[in-house]
Amino acid sequence: MVRDRSLSARAWNVCLIAAMALAAFGSLAPIIHTVAVSFSNSAAAAGGFITFWPRGFNFESYRKIIEDPHFGNAFLVSTKRVLLGGAINFVLTVLMAYPLSRSSREFRARHYYMWFVLFTMLFSGGIIPLYLVVKYMGMFNSIWALVLPGAVPVFNVVLLMNFFRNLPKELGEAGLIDGAGPWYMLVRIFLPLSLPAIATVTLFSIVGHWNAFFDGLIFMRSVENYPLQTYIQQLVVQLPPEYMDSTNMDLLDKMSDKTLNAAKIMVSMIPILAVYPFLQRYFIHGIMLGSVKE
Amino acid sequence: MRGFQKHYHLMLLPGIALLVAFQLIPLFGVAIAFQDFNIGLGLARSPWIGLENFKYLFQIRDSKTIFYNTVFISGGKIIAGIIVPVTFAVLLNELRAAAFKRWVQTVVYLPHFLSWVILAGVLIDMLSTGGIVNRIIASFGGEKIMFLASNDWFPWILIGSDTWKDFGFAAIVYLAALAGIDPTLYEAAEIDGATRWQKMRYITLPSLATTVILLATLSIGNILNAGFDQIFNLYNPLVYASGDVIDTYVYRVGLVQAQYGFATAVGLLKSVIGFVLIIVSYRLAYRFANYRIF
Numbered sequence: 001m002v003r004d005r006s007l008s009a010r011a012w013n014v015c016l017i018a019a020m021a022l023a024a025f026g027s028l029a030p031i032i033h034t035v036a037v038s039f040s041n042s043a044a045a046a047g048g049f050i051t052f053w054p055r056g057f058n059f060e061s062y063r064k065i066i067e068d069p070h071f072g073n074a075f076l077v078s079t080k081r082v083l084l085g086g087a088i089n090f091v092l093t094v095l096m097a098y099p100l101s102r103s104s105r106e107f108r109a110r111h112y113y114m115w116f117v118l119f120t121m122l123f124s125g126g127i128i129p130l131y132l133v134v135k136y137m138g139m140f141n142s143i144w145a146l147v148l149p150g151a152v153p154v155f156n157v158v159l160l161m162n163f164f165r166n167l168p169k170e171l172g173e174a175g176l177i178d179g180a181g182p183w184y185m186l187v188r189i190f191l192p193l194s195l196p197a198i199a200t201v202t203l204f205s206i207v208g209h210w211n212a213f214f215d216g217l218i219f220m221r222s223v224e225n226y227p228l229q230t231y232i233q234q235l236v237v238q239l240p241p242e243y244m245d246s247t248n249m250d251l252l253d254k255m256s257d258k259t260l261n262a263a264k265i266m267v268s269m270i271p272i273l274a275v276y277p278f279l280q281r282y283f284i285h286g287i288m289l290g291s292v293k294e
Numbered sequence: 295m296r297g298f299q300k301h302y303h304l305m306l307l308p309g310i311a312l313l314v315a316f317q318l319i320p321l322f323g324v325a326i327a328f329q330d331f332n333i334g335l336g337l338a339r340s341p342w343i344g345l346e347n348f349k350y351l352f353q354i355r356d357s358k359t360i361f362y363n364t365v366f367i368s369g370g371k372i373i374a375g376i377i378v379p380v381t382f383a384v385l386l387n388e389l390r391a392a393a394f395k396r397w398v399q400t401v402v403y404l405p406h407f408l409s410w411v412i413l414a415g416v417l418i419d420m421l422s423t424g425g426i427v428n429r430i431i432a433s434f435g436g437e438k439i440m441f442l443a444s445n446d447w448f449p450w451i452l453i454g455s456d457t458w459k460d461f462g463f464a465a466i467v468y469l470a471a472l473a474g475i476d477p478t479l480y481e482a483a484e485i486d487g488a489t490r491w492q493k494m495r496y497i498t499l500p501s502l503a504t505t506v507i508l509l510a511t512l513s514i515g516n517i518l519n520a521g522f523d524q525i526f527n528l529y530n531p532l533v534y535a536s537g538d539v540i541d542t543y544v545y546r547v548g549l550v551q552a553q554y555g556f557a558t559a560v561g562l563l564k565s566v567i568g569f570v571l572i573i574v575s576y577r578l579a580y581r582f583a584n585y586r587i588f
Contacts, residue, residue, distance in 0.1 A: 012490070016388055023382060024401040027462060031404070033426060047428050072481070083434070096309040101301035107302045120317040126561025127541075128314065128548045129323025132333070137315075143489050149316040152309045182301040211409035214523065220547055229411045233527065235481045236415045256420060266413045278327050279407060280400055 028227035031269075038062070038262035041109075045258045061263035072263065074231035075222055077143070081227055082209045082271075085147035089156070089205040094198070096157045098186045121154040127218075134219055145219035146227065147211070153208075157200040163197040164190055200282040203275060210271055228268050236261045328564045340555075341479075344495035347559035356543065363449070364539040368520040370453035372495035374512045376506060380459045383468035384498055400471070402462025414527030417455055418442065442528060446537035453535065456524060471505045486541065508583040518564050542562050 032052050039043050041056025065071050100117070104110045124130075130149060139145040167190065175185045191198065216230030226234065309403050327347055329340040351357050352521070389395045404411065420442040428438045441447045479497050488496070522541040529537040540560065548557025579585045 016385060020386055020389060024398045027402045027405055030420060033420065034416050046493055051426065074369045092309045095305045099305045113306055120313050122572055124565055125320035125324045126558060126565055127321035127544060128554050128558040128561060130325055131549060133316065133320050151312045182298045184319060213409065213411045229409055232415060233411045249506065257314050263417060269408060269412055
């Protein structure tokens with residue numbers, strides 16, 4: 001393209017860069033602000049004006065978090081849930097995507113399974129019946145209540161299925177001629193070829209598990225079983241109802257330990273920030289998965 | 295090949311079993327929408343009351359409010375969720391500096407991966423009467439605003455913060471569409487003496503039209519999902535009048551007040567309407583954008 005070097009073109013470029021920088025800054029600002037609050041002195045945070053740099057820099061809040069047994073416990077529950085739930089999601093996604101990716105000539109019952117899977121994806125009974133099912137199964141307070149109801153991420157299954165379908169047909173045929181069975185074919189041929197797709201859906205499921213709070217809230221009946229997001233929801237986000245009339249909002253504001261809350265929020269963000277580079281790498285690819293069809 | 299069938303069934307078995315347990319059985323559970331359900335008596339012995347729950351739903355005044363709130367909030371999110379990412383993608387696409395472009399993109403995705411629990415914690419702190427936003431307003435001599443306690447502000451806070459969280463992620467699709475535009479179109483336009491504005495108006499925007507129409511149609515199916523996680527973490531009784539939506543209402547009535555039958559009826563009605571809307575939106579997407587999901 002020919003570069004336009006006129007004054008108006010340059011002014012436009014400067015505006016553009018400024019606008020984009022502003023968008024980027026706007027996306028980060030609330031998080032930077034929270035970091036600044038978390039490292040501030042709690043008196044300064046309650047009385048002063050913290051923008052993007054801490055006042056009275058200290059690690060006090062983080063020290064308090066380390067000493068808080070409930071927080072550490074909730075972090076542990078969440079970690080367990082991510083590992084267990086992520087593993088279950090991974091295995092089931094792969095196991096379901098592969099047979100469903102076969103043509104109905106290769107797998108005659110494919111059609112029926114597909115309809116069932118899509119039906120469950122589009123139609124749900126809502127939260128109350130699920131709550132009752134989990135209750136009657138006696139899974140309250142158990143980690144299984146957090147991982148089993150969402151054990152089959154149907155959307156991921158459809159994504160991976162479409163990815164498998166778009167792999168060259170010759171692969172399967174070559175495998176057949178060499179006498180590979182379906183399990184061998186899945187594990188040794190399809191899986192290695194689909195690593196980016198599998199990484200994407202697995203990362204999505206990990207992030208989903210880490211971020212989920214609602215199931216913890218309704219299925220866990222005591223604080224020691226809360227995953228981290230539920231714990232934060234209950235102790236940081238939710239305002240106690242007695243403060244709910246507007247005259248008390250100011251009081252509440254002064255009472256709550258802003259810096260400690262900010263630090264809790266930051267710590268619960270760490271795992272997401274840790275996988276973020278990987279998310280970055282894979283998800284653009286991932287979101288385009290299954291968008292191309294024959 | 296013939297021998298593969300049972301292996302395919304075997305691969306699908308665990309996933310299907312879990313879908314049956316946590317999707318299909320709860321679906322039969324919607325029967326309690328037609329009962330005066332008592333958790334001690336269970337599904338088998340609770341009295342059947344026909345359509346009483348639904349009749350009640352149409353009698354109470356809450357229904358109109360929550361339906362209106364749901365459609366208003368999610369409609370606002372859909373509209374802003376198209377305009378902002380499209381604008382952002384088009385502007386970002388105009389940038390020449392590749393490294394800066396990539397950096398901006400990386401940064402604006404981040405909020406998408408953070409949970410609403412975390413972001414609500416951040417927002418509640420920032421928007422509180424002693425928070426940074428009100429301090430800035432005060433330093434300009436303005437009146438403090440109770441954003442999260444005011445029915446005038448609350449829905450707009452929801453729409454705004456949702457757009458803020460997701461515009462970067464939503465822009466991926468548009469950026470991909472923009473990357474697919476044939477560069478010779480721009481070259482031809484330049485030879486014809488087109489200005490930057492004309493190129494944008496007659497090449498860039500029309501190239502995005504299909505994607506925009508497609509995503510807009512698909513979002514019709516989501517109009518009753520106003521975003522439970524976000525609203526649940528940000529709302530309080532003061533803003534029920536403007537922020538209470540179907541999902542939050544079902545949660546409070548069903549799980550907090552234990553009116554299981556009635557809450558299930560509300561949820562069921564929502565599921566049925568949502569199901570119909572999704573089918574309609576897929577049809578429309580197929581018709582107008584030649585897009586097929588399955």
